[in-house]
Amino acid sequence: MLYRVRVDVLRPWSELPTETLKLIVCRLCLKDNVRLSCVCKKFGKIACSLRVVNQSPWLLYPTAVGGVIKFFDPSQGKFYVDEIPELRCTKPRCTKDGWVLFTGDRHCLLNIFTMSKVNLPYYHMLSPSFAFSCAPTSPGCVVFAIETSFAGGFDSLGVSIGICHPGDAQWTTFKFQITDVGYFNWGDGPVFCNGLFYCLSESSYNLLGVFDPQKHTWSILDVPPPNMPRHLSSAKERYDEESYDEESYDEDFYDEESYDEERTQHMVEFKGEIILVSVSYPEKPIIFKLDLSKMKWVEMKSLNGVTLFVSSHSSLAVTDVPGISSNCVYFSKRCNYGKNNYLYSFDDCKYHPAKQHHEGPFFHKAFWIKPPRKSHLLFDELY
Known part of the structure; x- marks a missing residue:
């Protein structure tokens, strides 16, 4: 009725x-x-x-001679430069909330936008990977370092882990033996999420290590490899097939370090979840989310408006950024030989060029950093 x-x-x-x-x-x-x-x-x-306008991440390049640092803003397609003499002979290792961990003769956490600085004790390791939980001005900040160790030879593989807090006089170190083979410091940088440091092994998709900085425990999660297609061809084979030019081809330039010959993985933390980005041009990137309740990687069919910025040392996830495409993955380097492909859109399922070439010497070692608003006013515009 x-x-x-x-x-x-x-x-x-x-x-x-x-x-x-x-x-x-x-x-x-x-x-x-x-x-x-x-x-x-x-x-x-x-x-x-109530409007929240987020700032686009910037690409931070390795420190140049004389302490010169360079940034690239993908939302504006502009470069910015500054000179910080105290950064001479230092190397940026990771970033969080606008702070950067620099290593060299001395270690420090530096906010390159406000120039606030926190000195850290020197860490005696050969080639560790670093991460830190939050800005050192926040309570509970933990700086984390991890490296594969071969104390007993290749038959006795382990990991060496160090942690310190701002103000500590020295690092607290731990050593754990592992039975599976995996080089944790050679993969993507560690990611802090929900009080734990997650470390992805480069040599095996099945190795995801977790360190608890409160309990000082290390474990390998029983997570099966994500379901993804096998790599079809090497980078050089793709170059040969697409646009081989015997006169222009430079085997020293197209080396393994500058271009990925196999699928690369990047971990990103977003709103308390771990996201895995698997990239192998010309295939589309495959996105997974770690489901700890089921102990498996679950493929994501959509980014739901999120934009991912991935690099080997620091990856970020953002939303609602003017001048930045949503549902996209931005890369810190070119995705294939001779072409300016720096982002992939899940809306049209295509790779796209950036507004401007942002490569240069050691561009493959650049990584993303989260700047505060109006950061462009702090630096000189390069071009």
């Missing part, structure tokens, strides 16, 4: 209770927030007050 309801007065949307409106606005993406602000003055005022 149908009933008719008589409405004497239709109340305008502008009379929607403020608290209800705020709950709605907080759940909107940037584009919808802007659209809502055009409805009426009340909506516009609340939408603007």
Whole structure:
């Protein structure tokens, strides 16, 4: 049975209770927030007050001679440069919340945007991978280092781990023996998530190590390899097939370090979850999420508006960034020989060039950093 309801007065949307409106606005993406602000003055005022405009990550290059550092802003297609003499003979290792861990004769955490600095004790290892949990100005900051050890020869493989807190006089070190073969310091950089450091082995998809900095425990998660196609061809074979030119081909330039001859993996933390990005041009990147309840990698068919910035030392995930495409993966280096492909869009399933070439000497060693707003005002524009 149908009933008719008589409405004497239709109340305008502008009379929607403020608290209800705020709950709605907080759940909107940037584009919808802007659209809502055009409805009426009340909506516009609340939408603007709750609008979050994120800053695009920048690409940070290794320190050049004289302590010169260079950045690339993909949202503007511009380079910025600064000179910090105290960074001479240092190497950036990882980044978090705008802070960078530099190693060399001395180790330090430096915010290159505010120039705040926290000195760290020197860490005696050959080639460790580093990470830190949060900005050193936050309580509970932990700096983490890991390296494969061969104390007993190749038949006795293990990992050496060191941790320290800002203000510590020395590192606290641990050694753990492992039975599986995996070079944890040669893969993607460690990722901190929910109080734990996750370390991805480069030599085996099946090795995902976890270190608890509170309990000082190390374990290998029983997670099967993600389901992905086998690599079809090497990088040089793809070059030969696509655009081989005997005069222009330089075997020293197209080396293994500059270009990936096999599928590469990058781990990213986003809202308390671990995301794995597997890349092998010309195939599309494959995205997985770690499901700890089922102890498996689950393939993600969509990024749901998230943009991933991946590199071998530091990867980031962001949303609602002006000038940056959503549902995309941005890379820190070219994806194939001779072509300027720096991002992949899941909307049209294609690789695309960046607004400007952002390569240069050692560009394959650059990594992403999260700058504060209006950071371009702090540095000289290069070009």
